[in-house]
Amino acid sequence: MPYVEWRGSKCRVRWKTGKLLPNGKPEYDSRSGFTDEDEAYNYGLDRESDIRNDRYISRRDGAILMRDYCRTWPDTLDVGHLRDKAIRSMIRLYIVPRWGETAVGDIKPSAYRAWKKQLKALPNVGEKYGEEILTVFSMLMDDAVDDELRSSSPVPKGKRQRRGRYKKKPRERKREMRIEDVHQLALNAATFWSLDGFVFVWTMATTGMRPAELYALRRVYSHPHWPASDPLDDLEEEDREERHAEDLERYGTELMPAIRVQWQHQREKGELKLFPPKYESRRTLVVPPFLAELLELLLSSHDSEYVFRSIAGGLLANANFSYHYWRPIADGRPASEEFERTRLGQRQLVVPRRPLPEIPETVYKGKRLYLLRHGHKEWIDESGGTHSRIAIESRMGHEVAGVEGLYSNVTREMEKRIMDSLQSRWLQFVTDSGVRLWEPSPISLPPALLDWLKLQVKTAKDAS
Structure with missing residues (x-):
């Protein structure tokens, strides 16, 4: 008593x-x-x-300060290196400054609601990032309950979470991905970045690969070399031998041309490394014949280990791609001009090392590179229900949950229909363009690419 x-x-x-x-x-x-x-x-x-x-909950246990609990809590998480880095950053920048001197057991629901409102009002915290910070805080509080530092979490769950006035989540306004717009992007990329850029744009638009997966795409995983050249170097893929044997029967130059998404480039503690794709979504992507020809053209033009090289010939992942590559390609840029500089005390007029003509802006001005991946799904969805959901989601690197995902499987015929629909879209564009495909280019294209485009036009005319 x-x-x-x-x-x-x-x-x-x-x-x-x-x-x-x-x-x-x-x-x-x-x-x-x-x-x-x-x-x-x-x-x-x-x-x-x-x-x-x-x-x-003992008052002694609940008296542990948040700054002390946050110091050890991230070490208990089993997440990827990028997620780990993001979580530690959110704790350091937002959670500890607000709650660090508060005891774990003393955080009240009302104080949490006030902080949530203040957090989302900060000018440097957007809607999505703010939700991520709150998610991390909710995980912290749930684990504090499991550690018997609190009797319950101050973060409301379920219906209580929806308390307050309704606010519709903002959605990015998109426009339909038209093939003529993609072609202009590819021509701009050829101007700014040569043949690598032209093929890069078409590869992303017709495969839906994530940017980091494209940066890490190696010759041995690309048509025309794969699957025969598969190095089977992913030791975490336990069934790689069995998978490779099936790939040899299903894909190849004489069967269905394809790319194998096995790795992505990411940085860990400043060092560039190969990691499995996001959500470990290793997958095979059949490519339309026109892209297969472009990949052959590109790989025959260089002997690099990686399919897509930087402008200087190095690793594409080392560049700030969104800023230094995508923005000039999508937004356009003025022609290069001579500029003045002082060297050894003398004023000089200098010609840029890479003089470029004016690059026209596209409908993707100010838009994200990732929209090409979104647009790829649009193209597949437009095929009038021809493609199964499991084939589409698997191609995008997603898993289908529940019984549908458990019982379904991507068959050869499903993949062939995707390949044929993408090829038909290209041929229809060539036939309907009404102009020579190279004319919108700001420069005279590389001879090999120009010859290929002329052959595409000729073939389409002969077929019609």
Whole structure:
């Protein structure tokens, strides 16, 4: 039973926690500050009830400061290196500055709601990033409950989470991905980045590969060399031998041309490394014949290990691609001009090392590179229900949940229909363009690419 003792004008209640101290004596917990003895006694009875029903949190345990708990908590997570880095950054920049000096057990739901409102009002925290910070905080509080530092989380769940006025989540406005717009992007890329750029744009638009997967695409995983050249170097892929044997029967120059998405480039502690694709979505992507021809053309023009090289011939992943490559290609840029500089005390007129003509802007001005991946799914969806959902989602690197995903499988015929629909779209574009495909280019294209485009036009005319 609890007992009450007076100390000056206030009284304190003490109760047994049900645990023993190292010396074998019972452990007590207490709370002071009461002015009414009955109120203090009833409070002690409630705590003893919590102990009997296994819902009691010791005030000593709950007194651990958030900054101390946050110091060790990230080490308990089993996440990828990029996610780990992001979580530690959110804790350091937003969670510890607000809650660091607060005891884990003292965070109240009302204080959390106020912080949530303040956090989303910060100018440097967008809607999506703010939700990610709150998700990390919710995980922290859930684990604090599991560690018996709190009786419950201050973060509302379920219907309580939707408390407050309704606010529709903003969605990015997209426009239909038209093949003529993609072709202009490819021509701009050829101007800014040569043949690599032209093939890069068409590869992303017709495979839906993520940018980091394209950066890491190696010759041995690309048509026309794969699957015969597959190095089977992914030791985490346990069934790679069996998978490779099936690939040899299903894909190849005389069967279905394809690319194998096995790796992506990411940085870990500043060092560029190969990692499995996002969500470990290793997959095979059949490519339309016109892209297969472009890949052959590109790979015959260089002997690099990687399919797509940077402008200087190095690793594409080392470049700030979105800024230095995508923005000039999508937004356009003025022609290069001579500029003045002072060298050894003399004023000089200098010609840029890579003089470029004016590159026209496209409908993707100000838009993200990732929209090419979104547009690829649009193209597949447009095929009038020809393609199964499992084939589409597998191609995008997604898993289909539930029974549908468990029982379904991507067959050769499904892949062939995707390949044929993409090829038909290209041939229809060539036939309907009404102009020579190289005319919108700001430069005279590389001879091999120009000859290929002329052959595409001629073939389309002969077929019609």
